[in-house]
Amino acid sequence: MDGNMIVKCRSYLIEKLFKTAPFYTFDEEKAALFDTITKTIERGECEDILVVDTTCSLINSMVNRVLEKIRSLEEYDGNYEIIQLDGIFLNDDNEAFKIIAECLSIDCTDMEVSGSFAEKVTFAVQSLLTAGETTKSLIFIINQFERFCLHENQTLIYNLFDIVYYKKAPICVVGVTNDHECIKKFGKRTLSRFSNKIINLRPSNVFETNKHALKSLLSISGTQFNQIFKNEWNKNIEDLCSSQPVIDIIKKISKKPIYEETLRDIVHIILCNIEEESPHITSRTIEDVVKQFHHLTIEDLLADLSLTHLCLIVAIYHHTMIYNSNRFNFKMIYDRYSKASRKFRTLPQMGLEKAEKSFEYLKKDFLSPVQFEHTFLKEYDLYCLTVDVREVKSYINSEIEIPDEIKISFQADAAREKRFIQFPPKTNVVMTMSLLKLLPTETILNTLTEVDVLFPVPIHPYHDVHPRKKREIERNIVYTGLKDAYER
Amino acid sequence: MKSVMKKFPGREQQIKLIWKLIPENNNERVYSSFINLFGPSGTGKTAIIRHVLHLKKKRFIFINCYECCNLRQLCTKILRDLFKKNEEYFGRINSVLDFVTCLRKAGPLSLRINFIVLKNCEYLGTSVFELFMYLQKFLQCEGWNFCIIFIIDQFVNTLVKGYSYTLHFPQYKKEQLHDILLLKRPNYPQELYYSFLQAFLPSVYHSERNLNILIRLVDFLFPIYKEPVDQGKFLMNDVSNLFRNIRPYLQGSITDVFLLRNRFISDNCEKVTNSLDLPYTTKYLLLAAYLASFIPSKYDRKFFCKKSFKKKQKKFSASTPHAEITSLVAPKSFPIDRLLAIYFAIIHEHSNVSANLLSQLTSLVELKLVVVAGNTQENLTNPKYKCVAQTSLIDTVAK
Structure with a gap:
C-alpha cells in the first residue's frame, strides 16, 4: 500500500472519530427531557427531573444535545435563561448563588445584608420574573448533582425543589449525576420536595453497539481515496471485526462500565499505532491498547524495582507468612532481612540507612499505613501490603531476570512455612533444645531447629522455677501444647 | 522523530x-x-x-x-x-x-x-x-x-x-542503560569509556537501576578508573587490573550516592548528634526512660530489684537480648513512678525525688527525647511518658 495514502487515511479517520455522532442515542429519554423543558418554556410549568447518566460522558452527553436542540429553535428565543452549575467547582451554596446572581445580572451586594439563603434565592428568581415585561423561564442544569448533597443542609437544592413544589416561579431543575445512589443522599427535607422524576440512562445492547461503532469508526468512505485502496482497507477492517479475538476483546470491554469516550480514546490510540511500514491493524494491537486502559498490573510495578527493593518485598512476604499477620513496621522487616542475609551471603548487602530509604520508596507504591496510635518514631509505624502476596510470589518465581539467590531464599523460607505450627493462644512453650529430646523420633517436629513464635513472644519465665520442678513443667507443656498440634 | x-x-x-x-x-x-x-x-x-x-x-x-x-x-x-x-x-x-x-x-x-x-x-x-x-x-x-x-x-x-x-515508562534494561551512558560520554577516549562501562554495569546493575544515580556514580568512579592509565601504570585494555583499582570505592560510593550524602559532612553531623551534652543525672534519667519503654514491666523485678541475687552488674547486659526482642515494636508508655523507680535502681548514689529531678525530666521532654503519652489533661496526677530517642543515641549515652 502507498505510504502517503496511509498517512492521509489516518488523519481522515482521526478527524472522523471526533465528528461522528454518539453511538448511544437514547432517543426516548431525550424526547422525555425535551418535553419537560419545553413545558416550562411554553406554559410556564414547574418541573424537576434527575438524570442518572452512568456513561460518564460529558462532551456528547444527552443533556447537552437537548440543550443544543432547544437553543436552535427560534420560537423560544428570549423566553428562557439557562443556568449551568457544576458541583465539582462549587464548594458551598454561597458560591453557587454568586453564579446564579451573575447569570441573572442581579447586584448581589445588596443581597448580602437581607435575610436567609432561601429568601435570597426566591428574591433572585422573583426579581427576574417581575423585572421585564415578558416573563422568562429559568432552566437550571446542575452537573455533578451528588456533590450538592454534601453541602451544608442541602440548602440550594432544597430551595430550588421548594420553588418547584409550590409553583412559585416557572423554573425547571435538571440534575445530572453519574451516581446510582444519589437519591439516598438526599435529606428528609429535600426528599419531601422532590418530585421523584428520574431518567435512567442505561445503554442497552452494549456489545452490538460497541462492535458496530468500532467497525464504522475504522472504515473509510468519501471521494479522496481511490476505489482499490478503499475496498482493500474496508475489507481488512471487516475481517478484523468479525475475527474471534477482536470479538472477545469487545465482549470484555462491554462487561465493564466503559462507554462512548473511552471507546473513542481506544480507537484514537489504535489509529495512532498505524504506520506506513505496517498499515494493517491486527487484533494484537487492539489487545495491547485495551490492556493499557485498565489498571497497570502488579508485574509492571514489580519489574521497575531494583534488587534492594525486591529484598525488602521478599522480607515482607516472609513476615506475613510466618506471623500470619499483614501488619509490620520497618524494624520487623529489617530484622527479617538481616536474618536472611546472614543465611544467604550472596544477597545484596545494605545498611540500615539504605534499607530505610528503600522502605520509604516502597511506602508510596505498595504499603498503606495502619495506625492505632501515634508512635513518634517512623521506624515503628505500622503498615500493611496493598498488593496481594500471592501475586508477588508468582511474579518472583516466574521472572527470569531475578537472580537465583533471591529465588532460593524465597523458596527456602516458603518451604519452612509448611512446618510452622501455630500454637493455640496462651499455650506455654519452652524454647530449649531439651524439647527436641523429649519428642519421639518419628514426629514431624524432629527436624525443627528454629521456632518462630507468634509475636509478642510468650516466654514462660522458667528461670524462677526450682530445677526439680522444671522437668515436670516441660513434660506438661509437651502434652498440653503440642498434642493438639499433632492431632490437627 | x-x-x-x-x-x-x-x-x-x-x-x-x-x-x-x-x-x-x-x-x-x-x-x-x-x-x-x-x-x-x-x-x-x-x-x-x-x-x-x-x-x-x-x-x-x-x-x-x-x-x-x-x-x-x-x-x-x-x-x-x-x-x-x-x-x-x-x-x-x-x-x-x-x-x-x-x-x-x-x-x-x-x-x-x-x-x-x-x-x-x-x-x-x-x-x-x-x-x-x-x-x-x-x-x-x-x-x-x-x-x-x-x-x-x-x-x-x-x-x-x-x-x-x-x-x-518501564525501568531501563541493562543494554538500554549501557546505550544511554555511552551517549553521555565525557571527553575521554571512547575505547576506555566503553571498556569501563562493560565492567562497571554488570557489577552495579543488580543493586541499582536508577539512571540518575548511575550517572553520578560514573562521574565519581571514572576519573579514579582513568588515573592509572594517565600515569602509565596500566595499559588501556587491561580491564581487570583497572577495575580492581576502583573496586574498594564501589560499594561505599553506591550507598553514598543512594543516600545523597557527602561522606565528610555526614561524619561531622553524626559527631554533633552523638555528643549530646547532657548533665550526668539527666543521662541516667534518659537511660531509665529508655529501659522503661522497651522492657516489659514484668521483668522489672528481676532486673532492678536490689534483693534479687544478681543485681547491678546484670542490668545492662541482661537488658540487651530482651531489648532486641521488644525493640521491634513501638516504645510503650510508662507512668512516672516506674521511671523514678528504675532511675533510682540504676543510679549509684542515693538521692531523693526533688524538684531538680523533675525539672530535668521536663527538659528531656523539651528536647523531644521523651514525650508525654496520652491525654495530658486526664493524667495530671499520674502522667505517662514515652521514650522516643534513637537507639544509636542511647548507645552512645550509655557508654
Missing part, C-alpha cells in the same frame, strides 16, 4: 505514540483529552515530552506540582503562566471557581498555549487530580483547545483508575 529516538534510546515505542498524539499544526485541535505518563523517576518522561514539544514548536507551560502546596497556588501559577500577567491582574484566586471564571473572562481565543505539563502529580492528591481531569473535559466542551499532560512518578491506584490512557 528519528532524532528524538536517537537521543533517547530504549524509548522508541513511547516516543512514537507521543509524537502522533501531538498534532503538527499549532491551530489544530488536540484530540486526546489528556495524556498520562507514568513511570519511576529517571526514565525520561519529562525530558522526552519537553523535547517533543520543543521540536514541534508548541507553546507550553511546565509546572512542577511539588512547588505548589495547595490548589490556590497552583491555579494562580497556571493563570500567571498562561497569560503572562501579574497576580494583581486576576485578583485573588480562592477556589477553582475563581480560576474558571478568570479563564472564561479571557475567552478561549485569547489562549496562545495549548499544552500544560504538570509534573509530580502524585503530590496533588486524588481529588485535585480528578478535578483537573474534569476541568479539561469541561473546557473542551466550551471550545477551549488545550491539553493537560500529567507526569506521575509513583503509582497511586486511585489516580490512574479513571479509565484514561496511561503511557507506562
Whole structure:
C-alpha cells in the first residue's frame, strides 16, 4: 500500500472519530427531557427531573444535545435563561448563588445584608420574573448533582425543589449525576420536595453497539481515496471485526462500565499505532491498547524495582507468612532481612540507612499505613501490603531476570512455612533444645531447629522455677501444647 | 522523530505514540483529552515530552506540582503562566471557581498555549487530580483547545483508575542503560569509556537501576578508573587490573550516592548528634526512660530489684537480648513512678525525688527525647511518658 495514502487515511479517520455522532442515542429519554423543558418554556410549568447518566460522558452527553436542540429553535428565543452549575467547582451554596446572581445580572451586594439563603434565592428568581415585561423561564442544569448533597443542609437544592413544589416561579431543575445512589443522599427535607422524576440512562445492547461503532469508526468512505485502496482497507477492517479475538476483546470491554469516550480514546490510540511500514491493524494491537486502559498490573510495578527493593518485598512476604499477620513496621522487616542475609551471603548487602530509604520508596507504591496510635518514631509505624502476596510470589518465581539467590531464599523460607505450627493462644512453650529430646523420633517436629513464635513472644519465665520442678513443667507443656498440634 | 529516538534510546515505542498524539499544526485541535505518563523517576518522561514539544514548536507551560502546596497556588501559577500577567491582574484566586471564571473572562481565543505539563502529580492528591481531569473535559466542551499532560512518578491506584490512557515508562534494561551512558560520554577516549562501562554495569546493575544515580556514580568512579592509565601504570585494555583499582570505592560510593550524602559532612553531623551534652543525672534519667519503654514491666523485678541475687552488674547486659526482642515494636508508655523507680535502681548514689529531678525530666521532654503519652489533661496526677530517642543515641549515652 502507498505510504502517503496511509498517512492521509489516518488523519481522515482521526478527524472522523471526533465528528461522528454518539453511538448511544437514547432517543426516548431525550424526547422525555425535551418535553419537560419545553413545558416550562411554553406554559410556564414547574418541573424537576434527575438524570442518572452512568456513561460518564460529558462532551456528547444527552443533556447537552437537548440543550443544543432547544437553543436552535427560534420560537423560544428570549423566553428562557439557562443556568449551568457544576458541583465539582462549587464548594458551598454561597458560591453557587454568586453564579446564579451573575447569570441573572442581579447586584448581589445588596443581597448580602437581607435575610436567609432561601429568601435570597426566591428574591433572585422573583426579581427576574417581575423585572421585564415578558416573563422568562429559568432552566437550571446542575452537573455533578451528588456533590450538592454534601453541602451544608442541602440548602440550594432544597430551595430550588421548594420553588418547584409550590409553583412559585416557572423554573425547571435538571440534575445530572453519574451516581446510582444519589437519591439516598438526599435529606428528609429535600426528599419531601422532590418530585421523584428520574431518567435512567442505561445503554442497552452494549456489545452490538460497541462492535458496530468500532467497525464504522475504522472504515473509510468519501471521494479522496481511490476505489482499490478503499475496498482493500474496508475489507481488512471487516475481517478484523468479525475475527474471534477482536470479538472477545469487545465482549470484555462491554462487561465493564466503559462507554462512548473511552471507546473513542481506544480507537484514537489504535489509529495512532498505524504506520506506513505496517498499515494493517491486527487484533494484537487492539489487545495491547485495551490492556493499557485498565489498571497497570502488579508485574509492571514489580519489574521497575531494583534488587534492594525486591529484598525488602521478599522480607515482607516472609513476615506475613510466618506471623500470619499483614501488619509490620520497618524494624520487623529489617530484622527479617538481616536474618536472611546472614543465611544467604550472596544477597545484596545494605545498611540500615539504605534499607530505610528503600522502605520509604516502597511506602508510596505498595504499603498503606495502619495506625492505632501515634508512635513518634517512623521506624515503628505500622503498615500493611496493598498488593496481594500471592501475586508477588508468582511474579518472583516466574521472572527470569531475578537472580537465583533471591529465588532460593524465597523458596527456602516458603518451604519452612509448611512446618510452622501455630500454637493455640496462651499455650506455654519452652524454647530449649531439651524439647527436641523429649519428642519421639518419628514426629514431624524432629527436624525443627528454629521456632518462630507468634509475636509478642510468650516466654514462660522458667528461670524462677526450682530445677526439680522444671522437668515436670516441660513434660506438661509437651502434652498440653503440642498434642493438639499433632492431632490437627 | 528519528532524532528524538536517537537521543533517547530504549524509548522508541513511547516516543512514537507521543509524537502522533501531538498534532503538527499549532491551530489544530488536540484530540486526546489528556495524556498520562507514568513511570519511576529517571526514565525520561519529562525530558522526552519537553523535547517533543520543543521540536514541534508548541507553546507550553511546565509546572512542577511539588512547588505548589495547595490548589490556590497552583491555579494562580497556571493563570500567571498562561497569560503572562501579574497576580494583581486576576485578583485573588480562592477556589477553582475563581480560576474558571478568570479563564472564561479571557475567552478561549485569547489562549496562545495549548499544552500544560504538570509534573509530580502524585503530590496533588486524588481529588485535585480528578478535578483537573474534569476541568479539561469541561473546557473542551466550551471550545477551549488545550491539553493537560500529567507526569506521575509513583503509582497511586486511585489516580490512574479513571479509565484514561496511561503511557507506562518501564525501568531501563541493562543494554538500554549501557546505550544511554555511552551517549553521555565525557571527553575521554571512547575505547576506555566503553571498556569501563562493560565492567562497571554488570557489577552495579543488580543493586541499582536508577539512571540518575548511575550517572553520578560514573562521574565519581571514572576519573579514579582513568588515573592509572594517565600515569602509565596500566595499559588501556587491561580491564581487570583497572577495575580492581576502583573496586574498594564501589560499594561505599553506591550507598553514598543512594543516600545523597557527602561522606565528610555526614561524619561531622553524626559527631554533633552523638555528643549530646547532657548533665550526668539527666543521662541516667534518659537511660531509665529508655529501659522503661522497651522492657516489659514484668521483668522489672528481676532486673532492678536490689534483693534479687544478681543485681547491678546484670542490668545492662541482661537488658540487651530482651531489648532486641521488644525493640521491634513501638516504645510503650510508662507512668512516672516506674521511671523514678528504675532511675533510682540504676543510679549509684542515693538521692531523693526533688524538684531538680523533675525539672530535668521536663527538659528531656523539651528536647523531644521523651514525650508525654496520652491525654495530658486526664493524667495530671499520674502522667505517662514515652521514650522516643534513637537507639544509636542511647548507645552512645550509655557508654
